[in-house]
Amino acid sequence: MEIRGLGVKPTEREGISRFKSGSFVEELKKFVEWVNTEQKKAENLKERVLKGEDIALHEMVIQMEKAKTALNLLIQVRNKLVEAIQEINRMQV
Known part of the structure; x- marks a missing residue:
């Protein structure tokens, strides 16, 4: 009895691309x-709020949290x- 594969090819997950050789450093730089x-956007929004510009406070808080989360991810x-x-x-050679 012959056993054959299903013929199903693995698919790539949406939004994830294969890296070309040597592109890890480029992706890390990006x-x-x-x-x-994100940090600069948060700082800019904070300065604008402190100057009294008409910006919703929740926008600043959201941007600050985005910047904080991005920085924590970079640290990890x-x-x-x-x-x-x-x-x-x-490792021993």
Whole structure:
């Protein structure tokens, strides 16, 4: 009795692209730039609110939380990278 595969090809998850060789650093740079942009947006909104401009307070709070979450995510990525490098350094050749 012959057993054949189902013929179903694995599909890529939506929004996730395959990285080309060497693009990890580029993606990391884009991520850092995005986090920096979110921080600047939050700072700008805070300054505008403090100057008395007509901006809803909840908009500022939402942007501040977005910036905080983005920074926390960046810190976790950094921690995982440091952990991976330390693990590589512990490997015996």
